[in-house]
Amino acid sequence: MKMGKIIAVHSYKGGTGKTLLSVNLAATFAKHGKKVCLFDLDFRAPSLFAILKAENSEYWLNDYLNGNCGIEKVLIDLSNRIQGKDNFHVALANPATEAIRDMSAKDRKWEMRALGKLLSLRNVLLGEQKFDYLVFDTSPGLQYSSINAIVTADFVVVATTGDRSDVNGTKRMLREMYNLFEKKTGLVINKVLDSASKSKKDEMNTRVKNVYQAPLLALVPCFCEILRAEGNLIFAQDKPTHPFTQILDEMAKKIEANEVN
């Protein structure tokens, strides 16, 4: 039987769209009938609790990684938010100030144990509970928690914008870090301006080929509607005909077909 996959969404810089892409990619998989769990592994700035309006969790991923509870206590069934049955779950990072401070003070030994806990999700959630996809939203850059997420993942969605300050860092991560861990990657160039113009598309495709030398998963235009929604909408679910939803559909299909290598 085919085993499920772990997808980490990562970037060099902050604000490249990791959280937006994680939520919507997970929702798209669920729409396609897959059983999905979305993880907030950004302990530095938890945000999924707010986007998914699940603020009163009793147990958080922090508790699981600290060894204070099993993963089943952390998972929240939000299937009612997405069409389809029993297929959309989330595991949230604790947004309390003490929890954020506590997580930023962890030592190497703790991080090693946390890596073991993340790796064991493969057996428990993909194996026993038959999840098709775990989607990890991460912190930007080379923090320990992000490296742990990447090591655990089968596939890394690398989000980047056209911004000059992001290009070299992203290039280095593609060449050094993901390669070091032998991870499959797919690049998303996000917030592309003038995306309808052919010269812009050509420029981006040339950059992908010459600079990043990584498979391109999607070019995502900058959409005013996304900013206007202020994080209140899951486009993949709430705006079925929006072009962003169509791009997500194609992205999810590429990953499902294992086309990206």
Ligand SMILES: Nc1ncnc2c1ncn2[C@@H]1O[C@H](COP(=O)(O)OP(=O)(O)OP(=O)(O)O)[C@@H](O)[C@H]1O
């Ligand atoms: N294609 C897009 N068009 C318009 N706005 C976008 C697009 N992608 C992301 N945004 C907006 O950019 C902001 C940052 O996005 P998001 O929070 O998903 O980034 P992030 O990489 O998770 O940030 P962080 O590194 O801080 O966690 C949000 O306000 C989001 O709505």
Ligand SMILES: [Mg+2]
């Ligand atoms: Mg984020």
